[in-house]
Amino acid sequence: MSSDGCSSPSGPRAAVGDRVVPGPGRAPAGTRQPLVRFDSVWKTYRTGAEPVHALRGVSVSVMPGEYISIIGPSGSGKSTFMHILGCLDTPTSGRYSLAGTDVSSMGEVELAEVRNRRIGFVFQQFHLLARLSAWRNVELPLIYAGVPRHERRVRAMAALEQVGLANRVEHRPNQLSGGQQQRVAVARALVTEPDLLLADEPTGNLDSRSSADVLAMLDELHRSGRTIVLITHEPDVAQAAERVKRFRDGRFIDDGGEGR
Amino acid sequence: MSWWETMRSGFDAILGHRLRSGLTVLGILIGIAAVILTVGLGEGATAQVNSAINSLGTNLLIVSPGSSSTGLVRGGFGTASTLTYANALALGNKRDCPDVAAVAPQVQTGGNLVAGTTNWSTQVIGSTPNWLQVRGRSMAIGSFFTASQVKTDANVVVLGSTTAQELGLFNPVGQTIEVGTVPFTVIGVLKSAGTSSSSTNQDDMAVVPVTTAQELLTGTPTVSNIYLEATSASTMGAAGTEVTDELLALHGITDPANQDFTITSQTSLVQTASSVNSALTFLLAGIAAISLLVGGIGVMNIMLVSVTERVREIGLRKALGATPAMVRRQFLVEASVLGLTGGIGGAALGLVAAVVVPHFVSNQIAISVPATLGSVAVAMVIGVVFGVYPASRAARLAPIEALRSE
Numbered sequence: 001m002s003s004d005g006c007s008s009p010s011g012p013r014a015a016v017g018d019r020v021v022p023g024p025g026r027a028p029a030g031t032r033q034p035l036v037r038f039d040s041v042w043k044t045y046r047t048g049a050e051p052v053h054a055l056r057g058v059s060v061s062v063m064p065g066e067y068i069s070i071i072g073p074s075g076s077g078k079s080t081f082m083h084i085l086g087c088l089d090t091p092t093s094g095r096y097s098l099a100g101t102d103v104s105s106m107g108e109v110e111l112a113e114v115r116n117r118r119i120g121f122v123f124q125q126f127h128l129l130a131r132l133s134a135w136r137n138v139e140l141p142l143i144y145a146g147v148p149r150h151e152r153r154v155r156a157m158a159a160l161e162q163v164g165l166a167n168r169v170e171h172r173p174n175q176l177s178g179g180q181q182q183r184v185a186v187a188r189a190l191v192t193e194p195d196l197l198l199a200d201e202p203t204g205n206l207d208s209r210s211s212a213d214v215l216a217m218l219d220e221l222h223r224s225g226r227t228i229v230l231i232t233h234e235p236d237v238a239q240a241a242e243r244v245k246r247f248r249d250g251r252f253i254d255d256g257g258e259g260r
Numbered sequence: 261m262s263w264w265e266t267m268r269s270g271f272d273a274i275l276g277h278r279l280r281s282g283l284t285v286l287g288i289l290i291g292i293a294a295v296i297l298t299v300g301l302g303e304g305a306t307a308q309v310n311s312a313i314n315s316l317g318t319n320l321l322i323v324s325p326g327s328s329s330t331g332l333v334r335g336g337f338g339t340a341s342t343l344t345y346a347n348a349l350a351l352g353n354k355r356d357c358p359d360v361a362a363v364a365p366q367v368q369t370g371g372n373l374v375a376g377t378t379n380w381s382t383q384v385i386g387s388t389p390n391w392l393q394v395r396g397r398s399m400a401i402g403s404f405f406t407a408s409q410v411k412t413d414a415n416v417v418v419l420g421s422t423t424a425q426e427l428g429l430f431n432p433v434g435q436t437i438e439v440g441t442v443p444f445t446v447i448g449v450l451k452s453a454g455t456s457s458s459s460t461n462q463d464d465m466a467v468v469p470v471t472t473a474q475e476l477l478t479g480t481p482t483v484s485n486i487y488l489e490a491t492s493a494s495t496m497g498a499a500g501t502e503v504t505d506e507l508l509a510l511h512g513i514t515d516p517a518n519q520d521f522t523i524t525s526q527t528s529l530v531q532t533a534s535s536v537n538s539a540l541t542f543l544l545a546g547i548a549a550i551s552l553l554v555g556g557i558g559v560m561n562i563m564l565v566s567v568t569e570r571v572r573e574i575g576l577r578k579a580l581g582a583t584p585a586m587v588r589r590q591f592l593v594e595a596s597v598l599g600l601t602g603g604i605g606g607a608a609l610g611l612v613a614a615v616v617v618p619h620f621v622s623n624q625i626a627i628s629v630p631a632t633l634g635s636v637a638v639a640m641v642i643g644v645v646f647g648v649y650p651a652s653r654a655a656r657l658a659p660i661e662a663l664r665s666e
């Protein structure tokens with residue numbers, strides 16, 4: 001296994017790897033290959049008597065380096081969208097390609113590899129392992145990527161430094177504030193240098209000050225070239241992104257305007 | 261994910277729940293210790309019984325004159341003897357009786373022993389140097405008579421310890437005593453046989469060469485019986501058959517129904533003892549195995565609890581890139597570490613108990629290396645076997661379901 005955390009089934013890595021800082025005046029979409037492409041994706045849950053259509057034909061593209069926020073009411077299917085985006089779940093129908101590779105038909109093992117190499121998650125509930133210290137939490141995805149021990153520690157430390165927690169590496173989650181825990185989670189998401197950073201309500205459990213910290217961190221990551229998709233139901237938070245997309249009843253309702 | 265990582269995360273998880281893991285390990289530990297102890301007890305008891313039977317002269321076959329099929333009375337048991345010293349020599353022939361290790365004919369008669377002014381009546385036995393081996397006896401002082409002393413009808417006598425005492429001989433070797441009215445030189449004293457189940461005192465006797473006994477004391481070429489030692493407990497049956505065939509041939513009897521001798525053995529005693537023993541060992545080992553099984557179910561239970569409790573952790577690990585195989589391996593390693601810890605602890609406890617317990621009870625407990633290693637291996641296997649189901653449940657969990665659960 002390669003240790004850059006970014007090698008992949010296909011090779012359009014160069015399009016992402018050049019880390020061009022996309023600004024408001026970047027080339028119009030379509031001249032470059034999108035990182036994410038959804039073609040009328042449906043997700044239907046058939047748990048109850050009535051099938052629940054959580055996604056109803058979502059079509060969307062995300063270009064490399066974009067910072068998008070998705071806003072919508074509760075139950076509109078934002079999380080479902082993000083789970084499919086993050087390869088945690090597969091569409092009921094439709095096509096999803098990530099960096100040019102169709103992932104909607106991949107098996108569990110391949111999906112695990114895509115999650116490990118290409119995607120970083122930040123969750124509302126942090127999802128840190130309570131038994132492990134901060135840097136051991138950050139190290140986790142590198143273990144599954146097969147990165148050697150020594151390199152893992154170095155990279156975990158660097159990631160924690162990047163989120164401003166260099167002095168908290170040996171702390172356990174319960175010895176950290178909520179904001180600090182979320183920063184550990186961000187460090188864990190970026191330690192593999194993923195193509196795509198997904199944040200589902202990352203500020204949902206934080207006070208306004210910690211929220212601002214986390215959003216500032218995402219902003220900085222964006223400026224350094226990361227592609228970020230941020231899900232929220234707070235308009236303030238959504239404004240942090242360069243593009244805001246509205247979500248309702250399982251699909252995007254407009255093409256969103258520019259944020260900020 | 262390397263094995264080392266998997267092991268470490270297994271140990272982490274176990275140490276994270278010390279009490280729970282400890283109790284689970286205890287279940288396996290008790291089971292393993294019980295297995296080691298019961299196997300040890302069984303083997304110890306077998307060894308004890310075997311040594312008791314050996315002291316009576318195990319692997320011993322006794323040929324007596326007369327037919328058993330018509331009762332011991334026919335022809336006067338032991339009086340109209342058909343067994344001779346020549347028969348005994350023939351039975352010692354390795355070609356005809358390969359499973360016979362040693363043969364000792366026995367001429368048995370009563371006799372009056374005189375040492376100086378002291379008189380003592382006792383049994384006088386005429387035999388060959390093999391007698392010591394066959395009867396499982398040894399010398400306290402002096403030596404037993406030799407084959408050449410048998411050949412030359414030497415007037416030498418070996419005394420039982422009680423006999424020597426009764427005759428007032430405290431330094432008997434080299435002294436002359438009279439047996440009947442014939443002078444014999446005392447050449448040795450037998451070591452005491454200790455307690456004996458036999459009604460006759462095994463320490464009150466005088467042993468002389470068989471030839472001397474026949475010539476000077478009984479005056480007949482017959483012997484009272486022939487003692488044989490089979491090469492091992494398992495060859496006793498074969499030895500009996502060989503001896504029967506040989507004696508039938510020597511006595512010119514074609515119909516085995518007319519057999520004029522009887523062979524008795526302690527085979528049946530050994531068989532009874534070992535069958536009782538193995539039945540008991542089986543029963544105990546069965547109970548121990550059940551307790552191991554219960555321990556294994558404990559491991560499974562704890563692993564299932566652990567999977568349920570850590571659904572979110574599993575979901576997270578999957579979100580971060582763990583494949584189902586990696587998750588399965590993690591839980592399997594955890595279960596086998598529990599099993600192995602219990603196994604090693606149980607082996608240690610069992611071995612300590614095997615050493616300590618015999619100081620308080622009369623039972624011997626044998627320490628069986630294969631049983632010990634085997635049960636540690638079994639404990640590990642139990643961990644794996646009972647860990648498979650919980651581990652594959654963990655591996656099958658869908659990542660979002662797992663992440664969503666509270």
Ligand SMILES: Nc1ncnc2c1ncn2[C@@H]1O[C@H](COP(=O)(O)OP(=O)(O)OP(=O)(O)O)[C@@H](O)[C@H]1O
Binds near residue numbers: 052053079081
């Ligand atoms: N596993 C499931 N089984 C059945 N229905 C589900 C499942 N997961 C989600 N749903 C349904 O799909 C719809 C979309 O849910 P989702 O979690 O995507 O909403 P959301 O936009 O993230 O809401 P919120 O802002 O409250 O987090 C809801 O109606 C929900 O009940």
Ligand SMILES: [Mg+2]
Binds near residue numbers: 078079080200
């Ligand atoms: Mg949601």
